[in-house]
Amino acid sequence: MQLPSTCTxxxxxxxxxxxxxxxxxxxxxxxxxxCRTVAEVCxxxxxxxxEAGSTDQLREAITxxxxxxxxxxxxxxxxxxxxxxxxxVAKQAAxxxxxxxxxxxxxxxxxxxxxxxxxxxxxxxxxxxxIADGANILTHCNAGALATAGYGTAxxxxxxxxxxxxxxxxxxxxxxxxxxxxxxxxWELQQEGIACTVICDSVGASLMGQGKVDCIVVGxxxxxxxxxxxxxxxxxxxxxxxxxxxxxxxVAAPLSTVDFDLASGQEIPIEQRRPEEVCYVAGRLDExxxxxxxxxxxxxxxxxxxxxxxxxxxxxxxxxPPFSAALHRLRFLTLA
Numbered sequence: 001m002q003l004p005s006t007c008t009x010x011x012x013x014x015x016x017x018x019x020x021x022x023x024x025x026x027x028x029x030x031x032x033x034x035c036r037t038v039a040e041v042c043x044x045x046x047x048x049x050x051e052a053g054s055t056d057q058l059r060e061a062i063t064x065x066x067x068x069x070x071x072x073x074x075x076x077x078x079x080x081x082x083x084x085x086x087x088x089v090a091k092q093a094a095x096x097x098x099x100x101x102x103x104x105x106x107x108x109x110x111x112x113x114x115x116x117x118x119x120x121x122x123x124x125x126x127x128x129x130x131i132a133d134g135a136n137i138l139t140h141c142n143a144g145a146l147a148t149a150g151y152g153t154a155x156x157x158x159x160x161x162x163x164x165x166x167x168x169x170x171x172x173x174x175x176x177x178x179x180x181x182x183x184x185x186x187w188e189l190q191q192e193g194i195a196c197t198v199i200c201d202s203v204g205a206s207l208m209g210q211g212k213v214d215c216i217v218v219g220x221x222x223x224x225x226x227x228x229x230x231x232x233x234x235x236x237x238x239x240x241x242x243x244x245x246x247x248x249x250x251v252a253a254p255l256s257t258v259d260f261d262l263a264s265g266q267e268i269p270i271e272q273r274r275p276e277e278v279c280y281v282a283g284r285l286d287e288x289x290x291x292x293x294x295x296x297x298x299x300x301x302x303x304x305x306x307x308x309x310x311x312x313x314x315x316x317x318x319x320x321p322p323f324s325a326a327l328h329r330l331r332f333l334t335l336a
Contacts, residue, residue, distance in 0.1 A: 010034065023146055023180075027187040058098060062090050062105075075230055075271045075301050077222040081256045082112050116149035119254040119315035120156045127157030127217070127252050127313040128164055135161075135214040138171040138204055141232035142184040143219025143252065153252040154219040155188060157313060162194050170196040171207060175232060177277045177298065201234050208245040216242050220253040220312075227306030227323025228265025229253075233299055239308035248310040255314040258327055265303035273298045 008019040017034040025031040066083050073079050086108060093104040131137065137158060144155030151159060161168055170189055175181035182198050189196040199207070207213050216238055222230045229235075229251050242249045262268060275296030279288040290296065312319040312326075316333045319326035 021146060023184055026146075026183050058101060059090060059094065062087070073221075073271060074269045075221045077259045078254070078257055085112060113149045116254070117151060119256075120148050120151040120153055121160075122315040123153050123252050123254065123313055124151060124156035124160030126315075126318055127250065128160035128166075130215065130248065130250055130311065130313070131157065131161035131166060131168060131217075132214065133166045134168070135166070136169050136171060136212055138173070138207070138213045138216045138238065139185060140173040140181060140201075140216075140218050140235050140238060141175045142180040142188070144185060144188040146184050146188060147219065152188070152219075153254070154217045155185065157217050157250070157252050158189075158194065159192060162192065168194065170194060171204070171213065172196050172198045173201050173204060173234065173238075174198060175234065176201055177281075179282055180232070183282070204238055205241045208241055208247055213242075213245075213247055215248040215250060217250045217252055220251050220257050221301055222262075222268050223251070223253060223258045223312065223327075224262040224265045224268060224306075225258065225260045225324060225327065226264050227309055227312060227319070227321075227327065228268070229304045229306070229309060229312070230265060230268045230270070230301045231304065233302050236302040236304045236308075239304045243308050249304075249308060250311050250313055251304075251309055252313040255316050255327075255330055258314075258331070260327075260331065265305065268301075268303055270302075271300040273300050 010017045010019050017036045020033050020035060022031040022033040066087055070080060070083055086105060089104055089108040090101075093101050096104060139154050139158070142155075144152035147153070148156075158168065158170060170185075172186045172189070173181045175185075186196050186198050204213070218231050218235055218238070220229045220231050231251070239249050259268070275298055276285070278296045278298050279290040279294075281289060306321070306323050309323070310320075312323060314330055316330045319330055
């Protein structure tokens, strides 16, 4: 099955819109959602559905939109990277009239989508070398086409290996509390014809102990300059157990995910989410699985120390320990 584009710009008679796949409806049904306002886009990102009269007023509105969008996901540095690109173009286009100004911004937004897709394919090409024929791969959360402009990062590596004819099988962590693995990753793998099995988050250690995991491949929301990596909560636990069993642990992400301003993962801001996500499974508010008024701690991410990571697979190359020097070198390479 050919997936529709993760994010598409439309300009229909009823008004311009960003069309997204509503991930909250997967895997039950494939629904496309058209967002026509900044508030609608912000709501889509917050709830993980994805994730002016004058030029001066338009610039002011864009600045406000940038701030609102940036506030939706404080840990995910690629969001800030894309927003900064848009703001840079807005500054360069300051002297243009409104139609030209809008056209310039739209062109840059479309370029970002194309650029992201190319970067994901490069990650897949570079990462497939680490996947052996017949490998059992464990992944956590969703780092596929649904989380990017298409193809994916961690799933991009898996897709590339599959496209090379390698016979692979993927263990898919359910990824509590929002179940992105069970709902999204397994769905994507099924569409691609890649063998997969959904497991509870607590099963991974047992599988590793039985010798049923050959490697772990995950994505990243932010990587510090030393290689410490923030990813969906539960990733750190997998990395610790993988080290115990001498299993390679790979991170796949574009180099834009590396925040060179942060020396270590201790400086990465961790998004805290609503307690209802833990107490009500998959957003179904009919019955809580927790006692009334119980305290809930719901961080969206945790940080895996660089010492537990075998390699960081990026669009510009593969970084291996020591990561500080390796990532710094990749920073000055061109995409090839």
